[in-house]
Amino acid sequence: EVQLVESGGGLVQPGRSLRLSCAASGFKFDDSAMHWVRQAPGKGLEWVSGITWNSGFIDYADSVKGRFTISRDNAKNSLYLQMNSLRAEDTAFYYCAKDVDLAYWGLGTLVTVSS
Amino acid sequence: DIQMTQSPSSLSASVGDSVTITCRASQAIGNFLAWFQQKPGKAPKSLIYKASILQSGVPSKFSGSGSGTDFTLTITSLQPEDFATYYCQQYNTYPLTFGGGTKVELK
Secondary structure, X not given: OOXXXXXXXXXXXXXXXXXXXXXXXXXXXXXXXXXEEEEOOOOXXXXXEEEOOOOOOEEEOOXXXXXXXXXXXXXXXXXXXXXXXXXXXXXEEEEEEEOOOOOEEOOOEEEEEOO | OOOEEEEOOEEEEOOOOOEXXXXXXXXXXXXXXXXXXXXXXXXXXEEEEOOOEEOOOOOOOEEEEEEOOEEEEEEOOOOHHHOOEEEEEEOOXXXXXXXXXXXXXXX
């Protein structure tokens, strides 16, 4: 059974940093592209970033480009999102998802950016 | 970026009804379209990929069609557990983009 478990969310002040993690199990992680998608409270879904199986291709939404960095450790079956220079508008649930068609999602972790 | 426009943004229906949601892409995306269901407080769940292929375990009451720029999601015989918000998503081109969502509410 595919499982994705996000962690690392919390309350952070504007301008500070946070690192999210996504632990994967139940599938061949090093064969799969992975993505981060976020959802601000009461709003729709927004793709944040994606990374191919070997980190050979990485892309970001314009809204986070230059501030967020996606990475993965295939030996640890883990996906990461380093978030720097956080803004109030980054407040959202952050989900990791498997494959470009986002076939499987984690339960999400809430990031709140507020002073 | 490819814009995904869903309509309607909300609809009211009764148990047993059938409903259709449309999704239009601002440029052709082939059949690289997925549909998701999201219930309040829960993560989205994948229903359909490649425009018309049901994910494993998704009941056949859900069906998708379309290619190019115009797509539809049809849900037949609505049951209480089907009242939720539905999103389309294109994965033909980065950045991946979602429709604004369609909330299916109980009439």
